[in-house]
Amino acid sequence: MKFAVKALVAVCLSSTMLSAPVFAGAADGSLVAAIQDADRSAENRARDAFRNPQQTLAFFGFKEDQTVVEIAPGGGWYSEILAPALKAHGTYYAAHFPADATSNYQKRSLAGFKDKIAKDARFEKTKLSEFAPLGDSAIAPAGSADLVLTFRNVHNWYMQKGDEAVLNAFKQFNTALKPGGILGVVEHRLPEARSDEEQQRSGYMKQSYVIAIAKQAGFELVASSELNANPKDTADHPKGVWTLPPSLALGEEDAAKYRAIGESDRMTLKFKKL
Template identity: 30%
Template structure:
């Protein structure tokens, strides 16, 4: 992705981490029905077996009535499911960055189409550097996007400022759920631009520096057969990459 960021520069206790794979029987009905909704696009529903959306949202703790920010919503796969999961008393603020839309107009089209799916989906657009939600939210969700902050268009200071904005958008006690593609251990963001992967240790360190507390890590999307050396768009591995799921919390 070759877009340019336009970003402002402004901007210990050990914890036991839960490494969790949520069993299907433990998934609340609101999440199961949101995934089963036949109004979802068929192409997106076909990806459910690989993406485990109900279990992922159960791990995040999504509840009816929650306010959610879908940060860098992409094609709206999780936006639509979140909409059903939070129900009519909840809200999903579907954020698409101006930089992404400038790079590829489809990002804007996908946001517009997704917003028509349900009245509780509210589209939000701005430069990524001034991200904000219209009200404090219970959850910020971002899937396969954190590495995009590390494509070489943003400085470490700018990335830190974005992470502070994620923190500020959450209610005290709110959750940040991050899914992304594993890079080689110890590689930092070396492979973010070429392979669209990022080192899990770098994600943890940056978000903890913003004030988040790492609460849990799920193995739902692990694939040890992925050598982490190919682009996530390589047909041999696309849709089957080794992915991490990290659950952070903003302290109360």
């Protein structure tokens, strides 16, 4: 598997290095309303400057009447935007940890998310589905989704189970999408000149690698954007990407320095199902 992926990386590298203009497409009205909703927590709103949700979702072609699947929503940062934006006219699937998850972290995360959608009216039409990178649960009915989204997740699958997990995850996305459907990927970006081995521990992934895996899973790269780029991030921190905000893994040690850098440099990639 690793040989096949590396071969594809070599093919994709030249296109990966091409710069793409920042996309500033028109935003859906329900999306703007969801982002500006006063019910969003102040902590979440403060991160908009780094995550650029309006511009990012517009880049991916988000519309309020779509069927959208969010992969591994965690505590629900993007869910807090997607669920209300799709509530009236679309369908929102939150593909969270499986019900039979064994790790305490996964159990707590899933329980917290279930509690959120049970108590918050913004989430009342959320469809909860299951996702595991090496699993086979349906994240949504096959061929039903207009848009599948994954935010800062690829490194987790790679660090835990390697190429096989990442490829299987992308194949699940392909299965859920309609023909011509869109996969949107945001991920911490490792500079191409750095060693591949750094992907195993840093939390950063090479853009060429993600493109190669997506192609192997049946996707075509439509566009890339620098919307979520951060040139201040050198991607070589003592505790990897978690050194930076919001984790600040070193605690108060050099915290001012890392706050000044901000959140990680990120690739933003738009793929189409072939």
